Amino acid sequence: MHVLRRPGHVSNALGDTRNRWVRQPLRTRRRNLQVGTKSRFVHAISAVILATGFVGAIADPAAAYPLCDQPDPPLACEAPTDPPPPPPPTGTGSPNVSLDSVTRQPGGLSVGGTGFDPNTGSGIQIQISIDGSTVGTLVTNPSTKAYSGILPARAGSQVCATAVNVGAGSSKTVCRAFTVRVNPFGSFDEVSSELLRMRVRVKGWLIDPDTANPISLYMYIDGRLAGAGLSSLYRPEVGTANPGYGSAHGFDLSVPADFGTHYVCLHGINVGAGDATALLGCKTVSLLKPALPKPTNLTATVVGTSVTLSWTDNAVDEEQYRISGVYGLRILPAHSGTGPMSYQIGGLVPGITYCASVVAYNSDHAEDPARVCFTGVGPDPWPY
CATH class of the missing domain: 2.60.40.10 (Immunoglobulins)
Structure with missing residues (x-):
């Protein structure tokens, strides 16, 4: 019978010298036990435990026996390692x-x-x-x-x-x-003229989508900057239609302007991303001088299928006279000074009532026409 003893240097036929477990005859073991010490017995028993694998039952193999402290201990002396983490869950579906x-x-x-x-x-x-x-x-x-x-x-x-x-x-x-949206948006509601003050007035509302605060706007008249304002007036319907922005986004702005017809444009001043300014819209407005004195004593004299309109000219700076209401618009040259004027129109249809307007016209002034109505008599000028 043989048992294992602690490693020793053993050479094989090829001259390979290694630390190996070697067998000892039982009789030699007994002799060693007889002449040896208690530590030798413990050494032998521990070696058997290590060789047969029972060391796994011991929590710390290195403490089981000093053999594990050697430079080249048996594999059974190695401390256990933590298991690798589980792989991430795998699936075959898309999100x-x-x-x-x-x-x-x-x-x-x-x-x-x-x-x-x-x-x-x-x-x-x-x-x-x-x-x-x-x-x-x-x-x-x-x-x-x-x-x-x-x-x-x-x-x-x-x-x-x-x-x-x-x-x-x-x-x-x-x-x-x-x-x-990144540019300002809103509504150019209306434009009007203030004749007595010689001003043009605009109303509406304006929001920049990057802020809930009121923003500025520029007003251009005929391509030139005429004024600036702030869209800060209370417009509850605007706040309701644009949640998160509040209701203080209305504007009511007026600026001086000359007499005449003007092209008015509004631009919102951008905040944050987007263009520097954004066009809100453009409208046309006329700021006219008071109307020229209108014609007086307007009469209509019908003879057959023709009518002669007569009136008194009271204006001195008209550009022309305009007659409308009978087969379109007729333009008469300006009359020098004041005094009586007349104009004849033919082609009336018997039994048809007509109404004519006569006005002294000037492009910078409002119009205040005189009107008269009459009925055609005589034979039909366009018989069937």
């Missing part, structure tokens, strides 16, 4: 995503929806883009799968949300048609 809400708010674009990937239990990235350009990335809540946030805005007409794929599958994108 799902929804884009439930898109609104323009002061400072950006508010978006919200849900998204998840079957390959992970964690939140996933949702990339938001406007007309194909990414403006930001949000992360879904792992529990609710929801995402929401306010991201920088840029001009566009389509907003998309892309769920970034995890593991197997591919990313998924959903889109919504939505006009994203």
Whole structure:
């Protein structure tokens, strides 16, 4: 019978000298035990335990026996290592995503929806883009799968949300048609003239999508800057139609102007992204001098199918006289000074009543015409 003893230097036929476990005859072991010490016995028993693998039952192999302290201990002396972490969950599906809400708010674009990937239990990235350009990335809540946030805005007409794929599958994108404004917008409600004050007045409302504060506007008359104002008047209907921006966005502005017909344009001053200014709209307005003195003593004398209109000219600076209401507009040259004037019109239809207007016209003045009505008599000028 043989047992294992502690390693010793053993040479084989090739001259390889290694520390090896070697056998000892039982009788030699007994002799060693007889002449040896208690430590030798413990050494032998420990070697057997190590060689047969029972050392696994011992919590710390290095403490079981000093043999593990040697430079080249047996494999059984190695300390256990932690198991590797489990691999991430794997799946075969692509992510799902929804884009439930898109609104323009002061400072950006508010978006919200849900998204998840079957390959992970964690939140996933949702990339938001406007007309194909990414403006930001949000992360879904792992529990609710929801995402929401306010991201920088840029001009566009389509907003998309892309769920970034995890593991197997591919990313998924959903889109919504939505006009994203970055320039000021509003309404040029009306333009009017203030004759006594010689001013042009404009009203409306104006909002910049990047701020809830009132913004400035410029007023141009015939291509020249005529004045500036602030859109800060209370307009409750504007606040109702544009949630998040408040109601202080109205304007009522008047500026001096010369007599005549003018082309009035309004420009909003931009805040944040977008153009420096934005055209709100243009309208035409006339600021006219008081009407010239209108004709007096206007009469109509009908003879057959013709009528002679007669009146007294009371204006001195008219550019022309205009007669309307009988087969179109007729223009007469200006009359020198004041005094009687007349004009004959033919082609009247018997039994038909006509009304004529006569006015002294000047392009810088309002019109105040004189009117008269009459009925055609005599044979029909266009018999059937």
